[in-house]
Amino acid sequence: MENNTFLEGKIAAPLIRFAIPLMMSLVLQALYGGVDLMVVGKFGTTASISAVATGGQVMQAATVIITGLTMGVTVLLGQAIGAKKPEEAAHIVAGQIKLFTCIALLITVVLVCFAKQASLLMRVPEEALPETITYIRICASGMIFITAYNSVSGIFRGMGNSRSPFLFVLIACTINIILDFVFVGLFHMSTAGAALATVIAQASSFFFSIVYMKYTKKRRLPFRLKLSDFKQKGAVRRIISLGLPIAAQDFQVTVSFLIITSILNSLGVVASASVGIAEKLFVFLALVPMSFMSALSAFVAQNVGANNISRATKAFFVAVRISFCCGFMVFLLTFLQGDFLASIFTNDPEVIASTQLYLKSCSFEYLLTAINFCMLGYFNGRGRTKFVLLQGVLTVFLVRIPLSYFLSRLPGTNLLIIGIAVPMSALFELLLCIGFFIKLQKEKKVVMP
Template identity: 75%
Template sequence: MEENSFLEGKILPSLIKFAIPLMLSLVLQALYSGVDLMVVGKFGSTASISAVSTGGQVMQSATVIITGLTMGVTVLLGQAIGAGKQEETAAIVAGQIRLLIVVSLFLTGLLVYFAEDAARLVHVPEKALPEAVSYIRICASGMIFITAYNAVSGIFRGMGDSRSPFLFVLIACIINIILDLIFVGIFHLSAAGAAMATVSAQGCSFLFALLYMTAIKDRLPFRMTKDSFRQKGSIRRILAMGVPIAAQDFQVNISFLIITAIINTLGLVESASVGIAEKLFIFLALVPMSFMSALSAFVAQNVGAGKTERATKAFFAAVRISFSCGFLVFLLTFLQGDLLASIFTSDPQVIASTQLYLKSCSFEYLFTAVNFCLLGYFNGRGKTRFVLIQGILTVFAVRIPLSYCLRMMPGTSLMLIGVAVPLSALFELLVCAWYFRRLQKNTSSCEI
């Protein structure tokens, strides 16, 4: 485990040191899902691209429930470690194990049984429906591995160690790429092959993570005992902290599915284009997303240690870097959307359609560069209920209604519908900036 320098020394080097492995992990996670789409795009049909992209969004909507709960664990662990409470740390880990076993089994059954209903709900084109259903069901069978990986990663991030989660996802990514080429490229199993590769890779990654954690148990900042599992209140605390985060991430993904359903009514090409754009977002928003996770852990430990001012300084340091990168991504998506789309497909219609959508969405990257840092800061301070409320307002009061209205306009296009994306991101920025200012005033009043 890496030495934790969150509470002492220079802020920016410590934050960057923690954020880089997170960023690399996000790159690998993006590759992990993006490779499925790229390989299917090269060896399959447009229908297969639509099936994998839409099926992946359905799976992501379930996965964010797990990642949201584990983010709550990361925050609670960070605060407990910052305050030097070892018994509390062990109880939180034990509570996470009990909670996530139940949640993962429930999600597996739900997704397998309702796979076709979920695919029809988002208006998957009929040509892509059988493959989309197959993709969802096969991936759902590996939900227990997704849960276990995220649980272990959440523990390490709470301790200030972002390198170990990177190692876990690196193993999964390598295995997934190899199996994708075998199942899809050689055996031509299309979407089903991509799903089989994903599940197999997740299983291997989980086994390695379990062995790794067992090997370094003497260096962990807590000791698991039977009493750790008997302590009451840990699951309730995880739910109180993690459910708002999970609900926020879940409703964002639901909004993607709703918007995808709206756009799917335009046709197969548009469906594939939006799927590609969503995969690209994971790559293009790497820096803001990594700083969101880094700030959640960094701020949590400093708040636990009573160093709120240091936590705020870390936020501003992250914003400077994140916005600089966001501006470069804005230029790339606005000017070179066709080049980005060609990574996933050689279909000229899909490339042209994706280019138009990316151009209208490009301004989003200027706003999300700051938004993600704000959300990470709020999570670290335990303000997860506000994160949920602002997310609901952004999605259901702005983005979805605006997307629907633009879709219903005469002569509408994918480029016009895409305008809803940056406008909703701007609304989110204004709301979060208002709350940040209010939070800073309240903190200053308490210190006085």
């Protein structure tokens, strides 16, 4: 296991070693939607781009529920391992299996049955509506595999192992890219082919992870999972208590993107495609702060379990310095080269020009997000997930959505003006996080979930 370096010795080296596989995993995960959008954009129409972009956001709204709860599992497992309590760790994993199976089945049924209603709610342009519905229904059918993959990855991260999840997603991404070109480029299946490629890739990733965990001795769980562990009720409650605020935070952020996309979809298919491209780019461009958010959650959680808050706080400042330096470079890239970034996904000059305007406004967000995400990871590791949820709700519903709507209704508005809402909401979030961080440093008591 890799978790021993979290609790002693230098901070920067083990934190970076843990963050790099996370970063690479996020790159590959981003390629799922990114390659779907790129291949469909090169071989399909503007309506197809809109369908994949909007359908992908609907699926993301469902997936973040799982990833948020998975973060709760990672934190709880990390604290149990840090406190040297293997039986408690086994209870948590058993609780995760029970809880996630039920949630995956529920999400599948809801999305398959209500894909059309979700698309209409998103104000999908009429010419993109049929393909959007098809994309959502096919992807939803593979929700059980998406859930299973995230479950296994969350367990490994809680153990301090970020390399194995990277291997799983590398295999899945490779399959997804190959099948995208086969289904979309060769067989001209458009959005249906992109969705089918994603489902097959996720299923392959999950089955490989099971075989890998069973037959690789060094990667087996550091505890035995027994039938009696599944009878424990407290683990499910603790996962929900800690993970639900994280899931709700991620969900409401994604819902805000859906609402903003819905607002901008009313401006036409070009605006819809432009914002969809910008959102796909965000996943790539915010890789470093997102990686440190996950890395800090695990690192801080283990040190909280070992009652070493000072080390956890030092790790936070190390992550902020690295993240902000990278954020500054991304700011320059999006502010100066938005047209180049947009051209990766489409050849349509109108969409490229529109995306460039939006990215220029949004570019300032990357300076602020570099700090915000590190703070959220620190708060998650400290078990303060309720604040993470609260600040997210306030940021989205008091600033981002109202401001986006207001700016979209101004006479002669364009995406350059509307995009101002993005950095303004990030600034508001930063002020909230700084205030809570100062408050948290004054507390002496360690709060355990």
